[in-house]
Amino acid sequence: MSVDSYLKKNQFLVFIVFFVTIYLVNGCTNFVIFEYLKIKFINLENLTNLSINTQFVNESSQGKICVFTVSETIYNQNGIPELFKIFLPRQARVLVQQILILIVVATVLLKGVNYKQTLKAIDFKFFTILFIGLFASFTITSIYVDFETFFYNLIFVTFSIFKAFVAFIYSKHRKSYIKLFILCLFPFFSTGFGISWMFDFMIYFLLFNFLLEKKISFKNKNFLILIFVLSFSLLSPLLSTPSIETQIIENPNEYKNIVGNLDFETTKNTYLEQKDIVFLNENIYQINNEELKKEVVNLSRNLKDVNYPNRWGIMVSFLPDFKYHIPSFIWYLNFCVLFMFLVNQIKNIEFNDFKDEIQTGSNILIFYPILAIFTGINYFFNSISEFLFFLTRNSEMIDFGEIQTWRGINTHYEIFSNLQLFCFCFFAINFYLNRSSKNFIYIILSCSTALLSQSRFTALIILILIFLLVVTFFKRYKIELISLVISVVILFQFIPIFERDEPFFVEESNLTNIGSLQTDLYGFEVISDRLNRTLPWTMFASGYKPNFTELIFGHGSGAYLNIIKFTERKVASGPHSMLLQVLNKFGLIGLLIFSIYIFRYFLFLLVDMSFKNASITFIIFSLLLSLELKTDSIMLADGVIIFLFNIALGIIYRKLYIDGHLKNN
Numbered sequence: 331m332s333v334d335s336y337l338k339k340n341q342f343l344v345f346i347v348f349f350v351t352i353y354l355v356n357g358c359t360n361f362v363i364f365e366y367l368k369i370k371f372i373n374l375e376n377l378t379n380l381s382i383n384t385q386f387v388n389e390s391s392q393g394k395i396c397v398f399t400v401s402e403t404i405y406n407q408n409g410i411p412e413l414f415k416i417f418l419p420r421q422a423r424v425l426v427q428q429i430l431i432l433i434v435v436a437t438v439l440l441k442g443v444n445y446k447q448t449l450k451a452i453d454f455k456f457f458t459i460l461f462i463g464l465f466a467s468f469t470i471t472s473i474y475v476d477f478e479t480f481f482y483n484l485i486f487v488t489f490s491i492f493k494a495f496v497a498f499i500y501s502k503h504r505k506s507y508i509k510l511f512i513l514c515l516f517p518f519f520s521t522g523f524g525i526s527w528m529f530d531f532m533i534y535f536l537l538f539n540f541l542l543e544k545k546i547s548f549k550n551k552n553f554l555i556l557i558f559v560l561s562f563s564l565l566s567p568l569l570s571t572p573s574i575e576t577q578i579i580e581n582p583n584e585y586k587n588i589v590g591n592l593d594f595e596t597t598k599n600t601y602l603e604q605k606d607i608v609f610l611n612e613n614i615y616q617i618n619n620e621e622l623k624k625e626v627v628n629l630s631r632n633l634k635d636v637n638y639p640n641r642w643g644i645m646v647s648f649l650p651d652f653k654y655h656i657p658s659f660i661w662y663l664n665f666c667v668l669f670m671f672l673v674n675q676i677k678n679i680e681f682n683d684f685k686d687e688i689q690t691g692s693n694i695l696i697f698y699p700i701l702a703i704f705t706g707i708n709y710f711f712n713s714i715s716e717f718l719f720f721l722t723r724n725s726e727m728i729d730f731g732e733i734q735t736w737r738g739i740n741t742h743y744e745i746f747s748n749l750q751l752f753c754f755c756f757f758a759i760n761f762y763l764n765r766s767s768k769n770f771i772y773i774i775l776s777c778s779t780a781l782l783s784q785s786r787f788t789a790l791i792i793l794i795l796i797f798l799l800v801v802t803f804f805k806r807y808k809i810e811l812i813s814l815v816i817s818v819v820i821l822f823q824f825i826p827i828f829e830r831d832e833p834f835f836v837e838e839s840n841l842t843n844i845g846s847l848q849t850d851l852y853g854f855e856v857i858s859d860r861l862n863r864t865l866p867w868t869m870f871a872s873g874y875k876p877n878f879t880e881l882i883f884g885h886g887s888g889a890y891l892n893i894i895k896f897t898e899r900k901v902a903s904g905p906h907s908m909l910l911q912v913l914n915k916f917g918l919i920g921l922l923i924f925s926i927y928i929f930r931y932f933l934f935l936l937v938d939m940s941f942k943n944a945s946i947t948f949i950i951f952s953l954l955l956s957l958e959l960k961t962d963s964i965m966l967a968d969g970v971i972i973f974l975f976n977i978a979l980g981i982i983y984r985k986l987y988i989d990g991h992l993k994n995n
Contacts, residue, residue, distance in 0.1 A: 358396035362416050365400045366710055369411055381709035383413050386717065390417035397422055416714075421481055423717055424522040428489045431518055431527045431720055432496070438694060439500045439509055448499045459537045460494045467530030470657050474644050475523050482522060490530045497534035501543055507672040508691045510535070511978070514665070514971045515749065516698060517740055519722045525644060526967050527720065529657070532664035539667070546667060556666050559923055560659055560887060563916045566879050567652040567886040574600035575630050575649050578610070579623045585614055598877075599650050601630040601891050633894040636901045640722055641741035645965055647888030655888040661967060662887055669974045676981050681989050685763045688982070692760040695753055696772050699779040702738030702746070703728075706782075715739065728782060736783050744906075744961050745969045747783035750776050751791060752972065755954070755979050758799070759986070761810075770810055774817050781821055787861075787960065791953045793818075798946060861960045866902035870910050873897030876917075884917035890965065904965050908958035908973070911965060928955070935980050939987070951980050 353361065362384070370377050390401045397418050404413035418426075467490055477483045500510070518527040539545040546553060572580070574597065577588045594604050606629040617625055631638040631648035638648060644657035679687065701719055705712040706728035715725040725739040740746035753776035761769040780788050796818065800811050852871045858864040873893035876885065885892050893914060894901055905911060913921045935951060936944045954976055963973040 352395065356393050356395045358392055358399055360392075360400040362398050362400050362414060365403075365414065380410065382411060383709060383713040385413060385415050386418045386420075386423060386714075387415045388417075388419040392417070397426075418717075420522060424482065424485055424520065427521045427717060427720060428485060428527075431520070432489060432492055435493075435513060435527075435531070436496050438513055439496065440503075443499060443503055443505075445499065448502050449495075451502060452498070455542055456498060459534070459541055460491065463494055463530070463534045463537050464490055467533045470533075470660060471523075471525055471529065473653055474657060475525055477523075486523065493531040494534045497531055498538055498542075501535060501538040501545075504543075504545075504671075506687055506690060507668065507675050508687050509694065511668060511672050511971065511975070512691050512694050514668075515695065515968060515975060516720075517722065517968050518720045520720070521717060524640065524722070525657075526661075529644070529661070532668070533660065536664050536667055539671075545671065550670070552670060553667070555923060556663070559916050559920045560662055563884040563887050563889075563920065564652060564655055564659065565883050567647070567650060567655045567888075569879065570599035570650040571652040572599075573650040574602060575626050576651050578614075579626055582614060582619065582622055585610070598892070601633055601648075601650060601895055602626075603633065603895075606630070631891065633891055634897075634901045636894065639903060641966060642890075643722075643967055645888065645967055645970075646890045647886060648891065650892075652886075655886040658888040661970060662964075665970050665974060669978070672978060673981050676978075676985050684985060684989075688756075688760045689764045689769075692757055692769065692772055695756065696775065698739070699750060699753060699775045701725075702740075702750075702779050703775070703782075706736065706738060735785070738779060738783070740968070742962070742966060742969070743783055744785060745963065745966055745972055747780055747785035747788040748957050748961060748963070749972050749975070750780035750783060751788050751957070752954070752975050752979060754780055754792065755795070756975075756982075758795075759979075759982055762986075770813075773814065777814070777818065778821055781818070781825060784825060787957065791957075794953060795950065798950065802946065863906050863960050865900060866904060866906040867910070869893065869897045869899040869902050870905040870907075870914070872899045874910075874914065880917065882917045882919055884913070884915045884920055887915055889915050904962035906960055906962055908961065908963055911962060915964075931977065931980060935984055943987075947983070951983075954979065 352358075366382060369382065370380060387401055390396060390399065392399055392401070399417050400414045401417045402415040403411050404415065406412050464487065468487060471486070477486065514528055514532075519525070520527050536546075548554060574588060574592070578585055581588065589607055589610075592600075594600065594602055594607060609629065610626075613625075614622070627648060638646075644661060647654035647658070676684070701715075702725065705715045705719070705725040709727070711718065712725055712727055715721055716723055719725065719739055721739055722741050726737050728736055735743040737743035737746045738750075740749070754773060757769065757772040757776050761773055777792060780792055796811075796814060799807075800815070804811055852868060854867055854871075855864055858867045870893055873896040875896045890904065890911075893905065905914070909921065909924075912924050916924075932948065932951070935947055939947060957976070958973065961969075963969040
């Protein structure tokens with residue numbers, strides 16, 4: 331084996347050797363992993379009981395090159411180590427994380443691609459699209475991200491250019507859309523930026539496929555409908571521009587004339603409340619212009635004294651203006667286009683290639699439940715999971731008795747539990763296509779994470795699906811199904827049952843039995859009480875006060891704070907329903923088109939099926955889609971892809987049926 335061949339096959343080992351050599355040359359000691367292992371293996375008690383958290387710091391007694399070293403160990407009153415302070419400045423964190431995600435994405439998407447040959451295709455058109463994409467992504471990202479210093483601007487621009495090259499090569503080959511689709515299910519966020527790493531990557535993906543590869547055509551009816559719904563949803567924000575907040579920020583000297591005699595309880599082009607105006611009246615002339623924007627934005631988005639959740643990110647506009655809806659508009663557009671590509675590929679792909687695609691997708695997707703469980707039981711890696719696994723905050727420990735809604739590596743437990751259920755279905759299909767012990771373990775892992783989330787609705791659907799699998803495939807997969815049932819039974823012995831205020835099944839006489847909900851009923855309580863959704867749904871109904879334009883076309887792709895502004899009920903973290911989200915964001919037009927597509931989706935699934943197969947298919951995908959009645963999927967960046975992943979499961983299932991592989995089962 332030649333040296334070059336050896337280096338290519340052992341790139342990770344070469345990197346480790348290079349990394350260790352640099353440390354030794356610079357006299358770096360106390361590398362965090364070695365320190366952790368040293369303390370854990372001192373004795374058996376430490377190995378089993380000692381839990382160590384971590385904290386990144388910007389200063390170290392060693393050289394600046396000695397990152398990931400323990401600069402200080404904090405002990406408790408008993409002399410037991412409980413915290414490592416790890417030297418890794420914020421600038422280094424941003425840089426390292428950008429590199430790590432780039433390596434992961436490029437490795438997954440471009441595996442087996444001849445880079446050199448593809449790069450020869452770079453021409454003037456490529457650089458034109460690169461410039462357009464870079465300008466668009468930086469401008470749009472700057473709406474939500476304060477880069478603070480030139481260094482962070484430089485990092486963003488540099489890695490955005492790298493993303494453009496990866497997107498270009500990927501678009502040229504476009505071997506597997508499912509790889510990109512599944513990658514986007516992971517909560518990739520950039521430390522220090524607070525916006526999905528995939529945001530500008532998907533802008534390049536759209537531009538290269540639209541302008542260079544001509545894969546998107548205005549003759550495509552689905553694409554035209556999508557553009558129509560998204561574009562007209564921006565009509566209301568356009569009419570609300572400039573908002574009162576923007577007018578104050580841009581013309582602070584005209585403050586008194588701007589606020590004038592406005593009724594802030596009814597004015598729609600502002601999220602400011604009367605108490606905010608009182609504060610500004612007292613302080614505006616003491617706030618310098620640089621701080622004024624931050625102050626006004628914070629006042630605007632923290633409606634009803636409820637903090638604006640970081641997990642919403644670009645999906646919720648924190649000011650009413652048109653431009654604050656653009657990032658979510660772009661996000662919806664990008665992933666709907668990717669979904670159309672994926673569906674088209676699934677329909678036209680050869681069966682053997684289809685099997686390979688599902689296997690490849692499973693091999694990527696399995697890391698989601700693995701990381702969730704791994705960080706859920708390991709305090710050390712859990713405490714650096716925000717950095718190491720690119721999360722918006724640390725993952726959540728599996729700590730029975732303390733929490734009843736485990737969210738793993740996600741920021742939202744329902745989105746997490748829904749995805750684990752969809753993973754279970756995806757892995758079951760993969761096992762059907764590619765039967766192996768490894769793929770069966772995938773099913774067990776996803777089933778475990780779904781149940782560990784302790785979502786009652788998810789658990790109920792899992793049990794129904796397992797029952798249907800046993801009824802349908804028991805003769806063919808007897809050992810596997812018995813093993814799966816036993817695993818679920820054992821797992822249920824360890825999951826605690828929490829006493830909750832709201833029962834899962836409700837007697838008719840007990841509906842709306844909460845004092846605050848005994849008046850002003852809306853008629854949906856017979857459903858919402860059973861789903862534990864009465865609070866968010868009544869909040870929505872109370873705060874949804876559209877004019878004619880908003881009723882027909884919606885409040886905008888980033889709309890939600892309009893509901894909080896006008897509600898008279900206790901504020902929830904969202905309306906907790908896909909239908910309510912679509913109505914608020916895209917109006918009756920959007921809701922009508924959404925309903926038509928769902929109807930067509932079920933027609934597509936059930937056509938030419940026997941009554942038995944059609945009944946089972948309808949039950950399965952009705953159950954999966956019913957999760958959207960109670961979930962804020964499209965309110966979160968990764969939730970958009972998770973919802974589309976749910977729909978893609980049906981497309982994949984139909985592919986199997988059309989090819990004749992499910993008709994006789």
